[in-house]
Amino acid sequence: MKKLRLLFSMLCVCALSLTMSSQTTLIAFVADSDGPVTNIRSAPNGKIVAKLPTSKVYRMWVKNARNGWWQVSTVEEGENARTVNLTGARTYWVHSSVLMLNSNNYNGERYNIRKTPSSSGKVVYSFTHECSWRPLDIKGSWVKVRDVQGQYTGWIEWSHLCDNPYGPCDGTGGY
Secondary structure: OHHHHHHHHHHHHHHHHHHHOOOEEEEEEEOOOOOOOEEEEEEEOOOOOEEEEEEOOOOEEEEEEEEEEEEEEEEEEOOOOEEOOOOOOOEEEHHHHEEEEOOOOOOOEEEEEOOOOOOOOOOEEEEEEOOOEEEEEEEEEEEEEEOOOOOEEEEHHHHHEOOOOOOOOOOOOOO
């Protein structure tokens, strides 16, 4: 009976750990200036399984950030949001250096980049102008970002970001 209780306790702890470590999906747009295509891979640093022309505009639903890579769940092309069907692998990955989010402080609101994903986290950078950010990770309603110049890294609330490459967002972190 003791062994059964111990096994049950271990299973509960494992289930709780899996639940707590689950990540939210993030939507970002592709901003890749390194060549004519953005590579989609089968794994982080894996085989290239798809190439998206950089002459087109894409939004990606990504999750499971891992060492600078994001797992891709959905890709949409253009303002009409045509779904791009990816084939050739079980999973698809893209490097964080090709993804971008913009801040949505269109009226000069002061936004803070914080050391930890919390409104009480130490402020590492404050800004009142629109900025572009590379997403690095996500925890709940917080996104870890790095500015495109590579000077500032920290956490910002998702509602302060815009995944719309065409213009202003509505303040909910998207279109």
